[in-house]
Amino acid sequence: PAAFSLTEALDALPRQQRIAASLYYVEQLSIAEVAYAMELSEGAVKYHLHHARGALRPLLADAVTGDDS
Secondary structure, eight states, X not given: OOOOOHHHHHHTXXXXXXXXXXXXXXXXXXXXXXXXXXXXXXXXXXHHHHHHHHHHHHHHHHHHHTOOO
């Protein structure tokens, strides 16, 4: 499988996960700030980030390791 760019990997996520991950990792907002922006509890943001990390890990693994096979 081909490596994904960060943008492509984020685009592959469900909407809530994509927004939470973008705000937290790209915009570098705190959990509290992401929760406020998304009108969710901090626990809900952590839930979305947890699932986003799980989905992003295999998509970005080849890009990080440089494995393009």
